[in-house]
Amino acid sequence: MALLLAYFNELIPLNTAEIELISAKFHPRLYRKRQYVHQNGDICSYLNFVVRGCLRMYKVDEKGTIHIIQFASENKWINDLGSFHGNSASELSIDALEDTLVLQINYENLISLYVQAPKFDRIFRVLIENSYIALQKRLLQNISSTAEERYYSFLETYPEISNSLPQRQIASFLGITPEFLSRLRKQYSKKS
Template structure:
């Protein structure tokens, strides 16, 4: 049986809500304590494996997770990195209760706060603020996905790399160049050439 969390254990999540303008009352704070559960994933440990149903919505307290797919040739394609104050799951599998086509694993030792589908629906019913929070969360995720898809079909590899550096400077020293390449859709060798070219340009200016 999972133990109810202390208020300090869910403080990062409550702070996340507060910074986005959602001020919870005492009852809503208690619901967060009751419905969310903490879990530690060790580096390289799976949060979700392809073929399994995604049963948890994950909020990253500390560490880094990635979502990825492996194609028939064995190549890895990374869809998302999630570090502190980010959410991650396979939304289609979670809401559709169907096997996932993706994997989620830990790049670092990672602590998450998790909520399952039944408890999330319970939150919606017990307080409308949670329905609003997760609706906006999913909308923003969809917007980001559209932007990423458009970038992948209309931008050069150089432009995608510059965008990655601009949007995720906090990730540069936390993930390998191989993983950045898998996120950008280029080979590690090509990314290495891009980095060298960028370094030469910066040295001249």
């Protein structure tokens, strides 16, 4: 819980009552490597804060190709926001790439948190705004950047996991083949 409290306190300092609310509303859950946090077709029931480990959110297309939308490592958030807030079936899946501990809050507890401590309404608005900005940046990169530029951006965005993820995962995230990623990595190591 300490990591989550530190995260919130960086945005807006919390008082004792707000800290108690966080402890009551968020619940820890351990996911083992390859275990689903959420499967497509289901309603996304939780907002997940990663304490340790790594999760990925992705879609599998009709050909069976995996398209990774997001990684979430320590101190990051992940969920299918449309499914979570819309109470609708998701097209995305979230699974653990390694044993991962998360702190989860469901929709009802999130709304209760907003009502009991309006400060959290503002905190989560900032989180969603930051996520939206990151999504726009990623979309612009995908349509206007070279694979090399996307790879360098990935290294800047995910320095803590860039060396531990399998090459096929990173390639899927970047929209390139693992072989092409291998060439990019060789070029990068020569420059470093």
